[in-house]
Amino acid sequence: MTKTISIAPLSKTLTVKAAQAHAFDVFTNGMDRWWPPGHGIGATPVKHSIIEPRRGGRWYTVHEDGAEIVVGHMKVWDAPHRIVFSWEINAQWKPDQSVASEVEIRFIAEGPKTTRVELEHRNFEALGQEGGEKMRKDVGGGWPTLLELFKKEAER
């Protein structure tokens, strides 16, 4: 039996002095201009970070050594309000479509030149379930314990 454990999602809120449409565009269409080059899982730094602007579109990074890595896929594309995408990175920090956690980013207009951006990274338990399945084959049930400890610590 898969033990389901929920882990507190990560939430971030920030206020940006920019119009909603502009903030959305910079995030989704201008990633190359701001995404930190060290924020990738390739062997070399990120050269380009590209979001394909549609439901089902990929978010992928192109690295200095030419490698392309898919970070996830757009599940919701609601310009300029909201995107939801899968985060297809597994517990070994490798690209893996079967273990997706999920990220939602909302762009809320608070004024003509003020946008509140809310980010939520959730469904971490997807990592645990995958780990949990491996675990049942391997040793019969240790990964969920780690997640329980993780949850406890995260919520402390």
Added chain:
Amino acid sequence: MAYGNALAALADPTRRVVFERLRNGPRAVGEIARGLPVSRPAVSQHLKVLKEAGLVTDRPDGTRRVYFIDPNGLAALRTWLDRFWDQALEAFKAEAERSEEGKQSR
């Protein structure tokens, strides 16, 4: 990358069993190794990797040494992603505001 290290350390099934055996409290190497199909030196080696990943720590207990789960190591898993998004969003904000100002002055 503490997050990656911790998860990479636990990718090994035997190492996860070793880690598991510490869930109910501190244990010495001999107690951890009991009933496991690996040698005591192998268990010590796994403990060393877990310790380096920040998941396990140890202290002397009389004449022996006991190992226990380091709660700070578990916090590190989440802290890593937390910082990841903080840095990314900070860079995003700077660029969105910079380019918004540029638009106005044009």
